[in-house]
Amino acid sequence: MSMIFGVPLAVLAGQLLIGVINGAFYALLSLGLAVIFGLLKIINFAHGAMYMLGAMSTVILFDSLGVNYWVALFLAPLLVGAVGVVIEYFLLRRIAGQDHIYSLLLTFGVALLLGGVLTNIYGVSGLRYAMPDVFQGGMKLGFMFLPYYRLWVIVMALLVCFGTWFMIEKTKLGAYLRAGTEDSQLMQGFGINVPLLISLTYGFGVMLAAFAGVLAAPIYSVTPVMGSHILITVFAVVVIGGMGSIGGAIITGILMGVIEGLTKTFYPPASSAVIFLVMVVVLMFRPSGLFGKEA
Amino acid sequence: MTQPVNQTEIQKAILEQQSADNRKKMILNGVLLLLLLAAPFAMYPVFLMKILCFALFAVAFNLLFGFTGLLSFGHAAFLAAGGYTTGYLLSNFSGLTTELGIIAGTVAATVLGLGFALLSIRRQGIYFAMVTLALSQLVFFFLVQSEFTGGEDGMHGIPRGHLFGLVDLSDNYNLYYFVLAVFLGCYLLVQRIVSSPYGQVLKAIKQNEPRAISLGYNVNRYKVLAFVISAALAGLAGSLKSVVFQLASLNDAHWHMSGEVILMTLVGGMGTLLGPVVGATFVVNIEYQLSQGPLRDWVDPILGGIFVITVLAFRSGIVGEIQKFVKKNLG
Numbered sequence: 001m002s003m004i005f006g007v008p009l010a011v012l013a014g015q016l017l018i019g020v021i022n023g024a025f026y027a028l029l030s031l032g033l034a035v036i037f038g039l040l041k042i043i044n045f046a047h048g049a050m051y052m053l054g055a056m057s058t059v060i061l062f063d064s065l066g067v068n069y070w071v072a073l074f075l076a077p078l079l080v081g082a083v084g085v086v087i088e089y090f091l092l093r094r095i096a097g098q099d100h101i102y103s104l105l106l107t108f109g110v111a112l113l114l115g116g117v118l119t120n121i122y123g124v125s126g127l128r129y130a131m132p133d134v135f136q137g138g139m140k141l142g143f144m145f146l147p148y149y150r151l152w153v154i155v156m157a158l159l160v161c162f163g164t165w166f167m168i169e170k171t172k173l174g175a176y177l178r179a180g181t182e183d184s185q186l187m188q189g190f191g192i193n194v195p196l197l198i199s200l201t202y203g204f205g206v207m208l209a210a211f212a213g214v215l216a217a218p219i220y221s222v223t224p225v226m227g228s229h230i231l232i233t234v235f236a237v238v239v240i241g242g243m244g245s246i247g248g249a250i251i252t253g254i255l256m257g258v259i260e261g262l263t264k265t266f267y268p269p270a271s272s273a274v275i276f277l278v279m280v281v282v283l284m285f286r287p288s289g290l291f292g293k294e295a
Numbered sequence: 296m297t298q299p300v301n302q303t304e305i306q307k308a309i310l311e312q313q314s315a316d317n318r319k320k321m322i323l324n325g326v327l328l329l330l331l332l333a334a335p336f337a338m339y340p341v342f343l344m345k346i347l348c349f350a351l352f353a354v355a356f357n358l359l360f361g362f363t364g365l366l367s368f369g370h371a372a373f374l375a376a377g378g379y380t381t382g383y384l385l386s387n388f389s390g391l392t393t394e395l396g397i398i399a400g401t402v403a404a405t406v407l408g409l410g411f412a413l414l415s416i417r418r419q420g421i422y423f424a425m426v427t428l429a430l431s432q433l434v435f436f437f438l439v440q441s442e443f444t445g446g447e448d449g450m451h452g453i454p455r456g457h458l459f460g461l462v463d464l465s466d467n468y469n470l471y472y473f474v475l476a477v478f479l480g481c482y483l484l485v486q487r488i489v490s491s492p493y494g495q496v497l498k499a500i501k502q503n504e505p506r507a508i509s510l511g512y513n514v515n516r517y518k519v520l521a522f523v524i525s526a527a528l529a530g531l532a533g534s535l536k537s538v539v540f541q542l543a544s545l546n547d548a549h550w551h552m553s554g555e556v557i558l559m560t561l562v563g564g565m566g567t568l569l570g571p572v573v574g575a576t577f578v579v580n581i582e583y584q585l586s587q588g589p590l591r592d593w594v595d596p597i598l599g600g601i602f603v604i605t606v607l608a609f610r611s612g613i614v615g616e617i618q619k620f621v622k623k624n625l626g
Contacts, residue, residue, distance in 0.1 A: 109602025
């Protein structure tokens with residue numbers, strides 16, 4: 001067995017793979033945060049709760065209605081997206097124009113509420129979700145074993161990330177979104193329904209989180225608190241990447257996942273803290289983040 | 296009613312009005328003080344001390360959030376830094392008197408606060424909140440991984456010891472009056488800070504930072520100092536708490552705690568002196584009442600609901616709304 005810095009290659013490769021997968025989740029989640037932040041200037045503290053809702057609804061839909069994975073892949077994000085639109089319409093819209101801090105606090109309250117209610121109903125021990133049969137097994141790459149489902153997660157996450165980037169940066173709808181960010185009043189003057197655009201944007205950002213939740217359901221333990229754990233890490237990822245760019249959110253997400261995986265291989269005790277340490281270093285030398293535009 | 300006719304009479308009338316206001320305030324404060332002194336004979340002292348510790352925590356947080364306009368989402372780190380330091384020292388050095396342990400805890404939180412401040416001050420608004428949250432998570436991981444903190448279990452059986460080596464603090468009444476004295480001292484300190492020229496600059500920064508900069512104030516230095524003072528007082532609250540309950544747990548460092556202190560300040564009334572005290576009393580009581588009843592598992596969602604309602608419907612909080620009401624109807 002070949003060794004790299006005293007670590008077997010297979011172990012290193014395995015940890016790197018886990019890192020890339022975690023990174024794919026970070027990327028999807030920070031992308032959703034970036035989209036919501038871009039148009040609404042809201043830090044969506046309920047993002048973790050939406051990710052959790054995506055995973056929970058996948059399991060619940062299967063257990064109660066027998067909805068399979070492929071349907072859930074579309075249905076769960078749509079349901080959660082609808083929840084997001086409701087939250088935007090009935091709650092966030094009422095404090096539009098107030099200090100942005102209030103929207104952060106409001107979504108924090110929503111996260112507490114959702115997490116608490118689901119904890120009471122389903123407990124914190126975690127629901128089990130069987131992996132679809134197609135994904136059983138994996139392929140041998142010589143130096144490591146690659147489970148099919150992990151491959152699927154990486155491919156899907158990258159596809160969705162790229163699709164979102166393409167939609168926002170290259171299409172007409174994306175141009176509207178970006179214009180709405182610049183000057184929403186002028187946009188309204190051009191006859192574009194900005195409030196609707198805002199609702200849909202929030203819904204879409206939340207759908208990205210829920211989609212990540214569905215992808216996570218077969219491999220992570222599905223609990224009502226799964227969102228709050230990952231959310232703070234994603235916040236750190238966002239600070240490292242800088243909120244300015246969509247592409248930055250994606251690249252930073254995957255990069256941080258890999259760094260976390262490497263740390264787990266070479267110095268395990270620091271693995272849960274390493275992203276936060278990177279954040280500290282980035283803040284010292286580039287306060288606006290790696291890809292941030294603002295001064 | 297005589298109409299004041301010239302300048303001196305108007306001034307006199309204003310002065311009289313002010314001294315009447317002051318007299319009212321002093322009477323009110325006197326009554327409150329008497330109530331606080333008598334409280335342990337009517338209620339369980341440990342419960343009262345819990346309220347006082349959280350009230351101090353919220354007062355500290357409010358100095359930063361309410362008066363300077365900086366939302367820290369990482370204040371749990373200071374509460375824990377104070378609590379764990381004091382707990383560790385009092386448990387391992389039996390010669391140490393309690394007040395020295397508490398001072399050491401406060402110093403630890405102060406140093407940590409300086410580190411947080413220097414890093415987070417580079418970002419503003421919601422970024423500031425995210426940076427402080429992430430930094431406090433770092434502290435949380437440190438406390439989980441370290442040996443001396445007891446990891447997941449936290450610290451138990453921290454001795455209360457003797458104040459100045461003389462007063463036995465294992466007696467709940469002695470401890471209560473000690474905690475009360477510390478709390479009142481800190482409250483008056485914050486009151487003094489807020490009304491000082493320095494406090495005025497903080498308020499100016501909150502209202503319009505670019506303007507404060509253009510007036511020549513070194514805004515970042517003011518912010519860092521406010522952050523450090525706030526962290527120190529939060530650490531002091533944590534130190535007191537670990538002495539009162541004789542334990543330091545990971546709950547103190549968890550970001551839920553950072554959220555809770557925001558809730559206390561917001562519900563009570565941010566930017567008012569009494570608000571955080573009222574808010575802490577309210578939240579601690581609600582948590583206690585709920586934990587006794589059939590809704591014991593619903594504390595989190597209910598707090599979340601209160602959060603949502605407060606942000607949507609009354610952002611000035613209990614004290615803020617009362618002040619508004621008084622101004623409108625009686626002023």
